[in-house]
Amino acid sequence: MENAKRIFDAFLCAKGLRHTDQRDIILDAFLGMEGHFSAEEIYRIVSEKNPEIGYATVYRTIKLLCDAGIARGIYFDDGRMRYEHKYGHGHHDHLVCIRCGKVIEIFDPQIEKAQDRLAKEKGFVPIRHQLNIFGVCKECRKRNK
Amino acid sequence: MENAKRIFDAFLCAKGLRHTDQRDIILDAFLGMEGHFSAEEIYRIVSEKNPEIGYATVYRTIKLLCDAGIARGIYFDDGRMRYEHKYGHGHHDHLVCIRCGKVIEIFDPQIEKAQDRLAKEKGFVPIRHQLNIFGVCKECRKRNK
DNA sequence: CCATAATTGAACTTGATTTTCAATATCATA
DNA sequence: TATGATATTGAAAATCAAGTTCAATTATGG
Numbered sequence: 001m002e003n004a005k006r007i008f009d010a011f012l013c014a015k016g017l018r019h020t021d022q023r024d025i026i027l028d029a030f031l032g033m034e035g036h037f038s039a040e041e042i043y044r045i046v047s048e049k050n051p052e053i054g055y056a057t058v059y060r061t062i063k064l065l066c067d068a069g070i071a072r073g074i075y076f077d078d079g080r081m082r083y084e085h086k087y088g089h090g091h092h093d094h095l096v097c098i099r100c101g102k103v104i105e106i107f108d109p110q111i112e113k114a115q116d117r118l119a120k121e122k123g124f125v126p127i128r129h130q131l132n133i134f135g136v137c138k139e140c141r142k143r144n145k
Numbered sequence: 146m147e148n149a150k151r152i153f154d155a156f157l158c159a160k161g162l163r164h165t166d167q168r169d170i171i172l173d174a175f176l177g178m179e180g181h182f183s184a185e186e187i188y189r190i191v192s193e194k195n196p197e198i199g200y201a202t203v204y205r206t207i208k209l210l211c212d213a214g215i216a217r218g219i220y221f222d223d224g225r226m227r228y229e230h231k232y233g234h235g236h237h238d239h240l241v242c243i244r245c246g247k248v249i250e251i252f253d254p255q256i257e258k259a260q261d262r263l264a265k266e267k268g269f270v271p272i273r274h275q276l277n278i279f280g281v282c283k284e285c286r287k288r289n290k
Numbered sequence: 291c292c293a294t295a296a297t298t299g300a301a302c303t304t305g306a307t308t309t310t311c312a313a314t315a316t317c318a319t320a
Numbered sequence: 321t322a323t324g325a326t327a328t329t330g331a332a333a334a335t336c337a338a339g340t341t342c343a344a345t346t347a348t349g350g
Contacts, residue, residue: 018296018347039338054299059338077275079224079306080337095269108263114256115278122249123283124240130222131276133260138268163316163327184307199330204307224337225306 004031004070004087011068025049026061030071036082036094036103076103076132093131099140106133149176149215149232156213170194171206175216181227181239181248221248221277238276244285251278 008027012019029045043058062083065071072086076096093111095104111131119126136144153172157164174190188203207228210216217231221241238256240249256276264271281289 016296020297020347022298052299055337056300056339057298060297063339075220075222075224077220079220079226081224095264095267097269098272104267104269106263106267108259111256111259111263114253114259115276118251118253118256119240119278119280122240122251123286124242124249124278124280125286126278126280127243128280129276129278131260131274133264133269133271133274135264135269135271135273141268141270161327165316165328167329185305197330200306201308201331202329205328 004085007087008065008068008070011064017064022050022053022057023061023064025053026058027065027070030062030065030083031085036074036076036084038080038082042083074130077134091128093133095133095135095137097137097140098134099136099144102137102139104137149230152232153210153213153215156209162209167195167198167202168206168209170198171203172210172215175207175210175228176230181219181221181229183225183227187228219275219277222279236273238278240278240280240282242282242285243279244281244289247282247284249282 005027008023009019011017012023026042026046029042029049033042033045039055039059039062042062043053043055046053046058062071062073066073066083066086070085070087071083073081073083074094075081076094090107091112092105092107095106097103115129115131116126150172153168154164156162157168171187171191174187174194178187178190184200184204184207187207188198188200191198191203207216207218211218211228211231215230215232216228218226218228219239220226221239235252236257237250237252240251241247242249260274260276261271
């Protein structure tokens with residue numbers, strides 16, 4: 001958490017950008033959230049702290065967080081970007097419950113390796129990937145039966 | 146091809162929907178295209194056949210094609226839906242070149258199995274998934290070096 | 291404290307997709 | 321094959337996420 005803040009300060013400094021209250025509040029809100037959330041959800045949290053802060057500033061700051069390596073954007077299957085923590089949070093894939101929307105993070109070295117092999121077989125240099133598995137989670141399965 | 150048309154007719158009939166020239170033209174255009182294309186690309190092809198047909202009808206018909214199991218929508222990493230053939234075209238994953246935008250389809254039973262296993266380990270009932278591997282294709286690698 | 295330049299919020303723009311609505315076309319039935 | 325109920329269409333407007341403009345404000349080095 002504190003590290004992420006230091007990273008962001010260093011990033012701003014290195015780029016000749018400024019440290020502002022708004023950026024602080026947005027970073028805090030972001031770091032305090034768990035999971036995968038849209039810009040709008042971040043905006044709502046930020047608004048509670050300081051209702052003056054506008055959407056534009058939230059979008060602008062999220063972009064900075066991505067550039068700084070603190071946030072990462074992903075698309076699931078609506079056309080809306082979600083953000084998750086990146087700093088101190090390695091690559092992983094996602095299980096998405098189509099009932100309740102819950103997202104579980106998974107990682108399996110075997111799958112990762114197989115993907116790289118497959119890409120290389122086709123002459124591709126793999127850079128990044130996203131694997132989203134949509135299904136029904138344990139709780140929703142119980143609930144609906 | 147012809148089968149897909151029959152499927153669509155049956156779908157329309159079953160839903161009490163009507164058979165129209167526009168829907169015919171859009172389905173033809175869709176079936177005649179290879180790969181993964183946006184609504185706008187479909188619209189352009191359709192326009193050549195019949196410039197009267199509007200965007201709204203293209204979007205509406207694509208939605209029907211998806212409902213009928215003839216088309217499938219996927220998001221890569223811009224916020225724009227792409228469509229691919231689904232009828233007679235089994236599940237597969239995608240290699241996406243970040244330079245030229247080319248998309249290659251891949252399928253690997255081992256990866257599929259590993260994904261199912263992983264989902265089940267977490268109590269998920271997997272329904273579908275999408276794996277997009279972003280990288281640089283063979284041609285682009287040669288070109289840029 | 292000042293000057294410069296980055297930042298902000300509000301409103302506006304963009305791009306993709308969806309909806310509205312009046313006019314038109316389809317299709318089962320008479 | 322004419323009719324009428326209703327699905328469909330195109331054009332324009334609406335929506336939704338995201339990005340941009342601009343005048344006013346603020347951070348920061350000197």
